[in-house]
Amino acid sequence: MAAMEDLLLQFTNTETLLGTFVILVILYLILSSFGPRTKEPPGPRPLPLLGNLLQLDPKTPYRTLYELSKKHGPVFTVHFGIKKAVVMAGYKTIKQALVNHDTFADKETLPIIRDLKLTHGIIFANGDTWKEMRHFALTNLKNFGVGKRANEEKIIEESQCLINVFKAKEGKAFDTTEPVSYAISNIICSFVYGNRFEYDDKEFRSMVDRAGENTQLIGSPSVQLYNNFPSLFSWFGARKQLINNAFANRKQMTELTKGLQETLNPHMCRGFVDSFLARKMQLEASGSKNSHYHEDNLQATVVNLFTAGTDTTSSTLRYGLLLMARYPEVQDQVQGEMSRVVGNRQVRVEDRKNLPYTDAVIHEIQRMICTVPILTRSASRDVTFQGYFIKKGTPVVVLLSSALQDEDEWEKTYTFNPGHFLDEEGKFRKRDAFLPFSAGSRACIGESLARMELFLFFTSLLQHFRFTPPPGVTEDELDLTPTMGLALAPSPHELCAISRV
Ligand code: HEM
Numbered sequence: 001m002a003a004m005e006d007l008l009l010q011f012t013n014t015e016t017l018l019g020t021f022v023i024l025v026i027l028y029l030i031l032s033s034f035g036p037r038t039k040e041p042p043g044p045r046p047l048p049l050l051g052n053l054l055q056l057d058p059k060t061p062y063r064t065l066y067e068l069s070k071k072h073g074p075v076f077t078v079h080f081g082i083k084k085a086v087v088m089a090g091y092k093t094i095k096q097a098l099v100n101h102d103t104f105a106d107k108e109t110l111p112i113i114r115d116l117k118l119t120h121g122i123i124f125a126n127g128d129t130w131k132e133m134r135h136f137a138l139t140n141l142k143n144f145g146v147g148k149r150a151n152e153e154k155i156i157e158e159s160q161c162l163i164n165v166f167k168a169k170e171g172k173a174f175d176t177t178e179p180v181s182y183a184i185s186n187i188i189c190s191f192v193y194g195n196r197f198e199y200d201d202k203e204f205r206s207m208v209d210r211a212g213e214n215t216q217l218i219g220s221p222s223v224q225l226y227n228n229f230p231s232l233f234s235w236f237g238a239r240k241q242l243i244n245n246a247f248a249n250r251k252q253m254t255e256l257t258k259g260l261q262e263t264l265n266p267h268m269c270r271g272f273v274d275s276f277l278a279r280k281m282q283l284e285a286s287g288s289k290n291s292h293y294h295e296d297n298l299q300a301t302v303v304n305l306f307t308a309g310t311d312t313t314s315s316t317l318r319y320g321l322l323l324m325a326r327y328p329e330v331q332d333q334v335q336g337e338m339s340r341v342v343g344n345r346q347v348r349v350e351d352r353k354n355l356p357y358t359d360a361v362i363h364e365i366q367r368m369i370c371t372v373p374i375l376t377r378s379a380s381r382d383v384t385f386q387g388y389f390i391k392k393g394t395p396v397v398v399l400l401s402s403a404l405q406d407e408d409e410w411e412k413t414y415t416f417n418p419g420h421f422l423d424e425e426g427k428f429r430k431r432d433a434f435l436p437f438s439a440g441s442r443a444c445i446g447e448s449l450a451r452m453e454l455f456l457f458f459t460s461l462l463q464h465f466r467f468t469p470p471p472g473v474t475e476d477e478l479d480l481t482p483t484m485g486l487a488l489a490p491s492p493h494e495l496c497a498i499s500r501v
Contacts, residue, residue, distance in 0.1 A: 041086055041388040043077030044068060051079025053228070058221035059484055062373035062401045065089065069402065075386050078397070081228035085395040086379075086388075091403040091433040093386065098398065098440035101385065105441050108378040108395045111230040112223055112239065116246045121300025122445070123308060132292040133301050136279070138445050140272050146191050147448030152349055154190055155453055158183050159460040165199065166465060166497040173470035173494040176321060181208050181314045187453060188309035192302055193256060194270025207252050208310065210245040211303075215311040216485035217242045246303075253302055273302065305446075307486075312371050313450050315489040319482075320365040320458050322490050325467040326478045327416055334358050334462055335500075344501065347459040349452060355459070356428040360421035362454055366404075366436040368416050371487050373401035375438060400438060409433035465497040 044052050056078075057064045069076060069089035078087050088097045088104075097104050106126045109119055118124045122133045145151050162183040179199065185208045186196040197204035217223060217238050226233040233239075257273055266278035280293040324331040337357045338347070352359055375398040379390045390396070407413050410420055410433070423429045437444035444450070461467075469478050482488035 039389060041075045041077045041390070042072050043079075043087075044072065046079035049082060051081050051083070053079075053081055056080075058224070060482075061224075061484070062370070062399055065397065065399055066402045066405070069399070075388055080224075083228055083395060085397050086390050087397045087399060089399045089402040091406045091409050091435070094398055094400065094403045094435070095432075095439065097385070097396075098438060098442075101383070102441060103380050103383045103385075104377045104396050104398065106378045106380045107442075108376045110227045110376065112218060112227055112242065115239070115243060117296065118300055118303065120296040121304045123304045125300070129292055129297065133297055134445065136276070137272070137301060137305065140275050141191070141445065141449065143275075144191055144271070147446070147450075147452050149349070151449070152452065152456070154196075155187060155456045156346060156348075156460070158186050158196070159457050161186075161199070162457065163460065163464050166461070167499060169497060171496055171498045173496050175492065175494050176318050177212075177314075177492075178205075178209075180318050181212055181310060183457070184314040184317065184453065185211075185306070185310040187449070188306055190271070191309075191449075192272045192305055193260065194274065203252060207249055207306075210249050211307050212311055212314075214242055214245050214249075215307055215487055216483060216489065217245075219485040219487075221484070249303070250299055253299060257298065257302075272305065273298070276301070308444075309446050309449070311485075311489070312487045313446075313453050315487055316366060316369065316371050316450075316454060317457055319369045319490050320362065320454070321461065321467050321495060322478060322480065322493060323365055323368070323416060324462065325469050325495050326475050326480060328468075328475060330361060330416070330418060331462070331467065334361055335466070338459060338463055342459075342463070344463075347456065347463060349455065351459075352455055353428075356422065356426060357418065358459060359428050359455075360418040362458055363421045363431075363434060364416060364418045366454075367410070367420065367434060368404075369482065369488060369490075370401035370404045371436060372438070373399070373488060375400055375442075400435060403433050403435045406433055461497075464499065464501055466500055468496045468498060470494045470496060 044055060046052050047054065055064065055068070065078065065087050066089055068078070069087065074088065074090040074093035076087050076089075078085055088094055107124050107130075109124065109126075113119060113124045119126075120129060120133075122130060122137060125133060141147065162179055165179040182197075182199045182205070185204075189204075190196050199205070220238050222233070222236050222238045223242065226236050226239050257277075260270070260273050261277055264274055264277055266274075266281060269275045269278055276293060276298050280291070280298075283291045283293055324334070334357065337355055341354045342351055377396040377398055379392055379394045379396055382392045383390050403409070405413050409431070411417070412420070421429055421431060421434075437447040437450070469475055479491050479493060481491050483491050
């Protein structure tokens with residue numbers, strides 16, 4: 001009898017325990033569905049050590065990340081090796097992250113950035129240094145009239161130099177990389193140093209070529225691997241090459257700065273370097289301490305302006321010419337509109353409003369190629385974003401390419417279609433998801449300059465030349481695949497520039 005009572009008691013206790021457990025689970029589920037959700041963003045299951053690296057295409061990681069967002073949502077977790085990051089994808093999420101949340105304005109300090117001493121300056125800097133250098137560069141861009149009408153003449157003169165180089169090729173196939181980079185770089189040199197260089201100047205050529213090589217190397221798969229496993233892969237050749245190039249370029253820049261310092265007139269600044277040196281002198285004279293105007297910031301800011309201002313714009317322009325050779329019917333329409341509206345005279349910025357098709361083509365070039373597909377940021381504090389908890393210091397990958405190629409925003413996402421930027425009457429139409437220069441507090445400071453350069457160089461070149469594939473290559477055979485770098489560039493290719501005038 002006693003044994004029977006014991007058994008009953010045990011049974012009741014187990015039942016009570018189970019009942020309490022079930023009630024607690026239900027309560028938890030109810031409470032968590034009403035209260036603030038503080039779970040981490042979901043994501044693909046990581047492998048030990050490798051994380052999700054095997055799931056990412058090293059040549060086009062931004063594409064595989066966008067595909068992953070379709071499965072895991074616009075905010076998801078990815079493991080780059082042992083490093084956990086949060087990815088943000090799609091126009092609406094990106095806009096919310098960049099514009100409404102200053103929490104994601106900080107840059108993640110990657111090992112290669114530390115190696116290159118680029119934590120100073122603007123692009124990879126944070127906090128007060130970034131604020132001061134960004135503000136100073138923006139003020140100077142404005143004061144020197146960069147990207148404004150005063151600057152138009154310089155770009156027109158430079159486009160004439162570029163046209164002369166293209167003419168000298170006499171319609172034979174050639175690689176556009178060097179002349180286009182030299183022309184675009186000269187616009188930045190005019191702003192930074194106050195003068196341009198001849199395209200056959202050896203020092204200038206090596207400076208531009210090395211900077212271009214670094215932009216590609218810094219985003220290359222092997223440097224990405226080094227960033228994820230710094231202690232394992234520091235011996236990589238690409239990393240060593242990057243450091244050597246950066247060292248050589250700094251040496252050249254120091255020489256140029258020394259020359260400017262010797263002839264400096266603080267009341268008549270020739271360019272950004274003069275303004276920086278004048279400000280430094282002024283602060284030193286007033287006995288100011290903790291100034292941001294020191295050698296490291298000067299060098300890093302000049303490197304930033306030089307690289308950000310050259311490779312992004314020249315890659316876009318080169319891609320534009322390649323796309324014209326690939327889609328001759330679009331080239332026909334641009335040239336037709338140019339002939340009707342501008343004729344043979346020099347094209348000017350104010351013509352843009354009367355060239356809606358050409359304007360739409362330039363926008364579509366930028367949309368299709370997404371020059372800067374990935375922004376690497378870091379959460380500056382603990383934050384709940386779209387219901388997910390993101391811890392302070394978490395690396396955040398903003399997939400800018402997924403706004404420019406958001407399948408919910410663009411009618412023919414993966415087709416080169418200038419119609420994306422035209423209304424039914426053929427007038428130019430702005431699109432919200434067009435964010436090639438990013439948005440928010442860290443948006444590109446060179447946007448108006450880049451837009452002016454793209455318009456004037458592109459239209460001037462198309463006025464003078466018809467771009468075609470090299471003999472024996474069909475339009476369809478032109479490779480549009482980008483090469484991955486800090487900025488995407490077209491794969492190596494040649495084009496013919498056939499004179500039209
Ligand atoms: C087609 C040409 C260009 C494109 C597509 C482009 C795109 C971008 C993008 C997407 C960013 C944001 C990067 C990030 O947050 O990680 C950026 C930043 C920046 N860009 Fe550009 N850019 C172009 C031309 C230029 C030019 C001509 C200059 C020279 C003045 C320039 C200077 C900068 C600087 C200094 C930053 C850093 C801003 C900061 O961190 O506060 N860019 N650019």
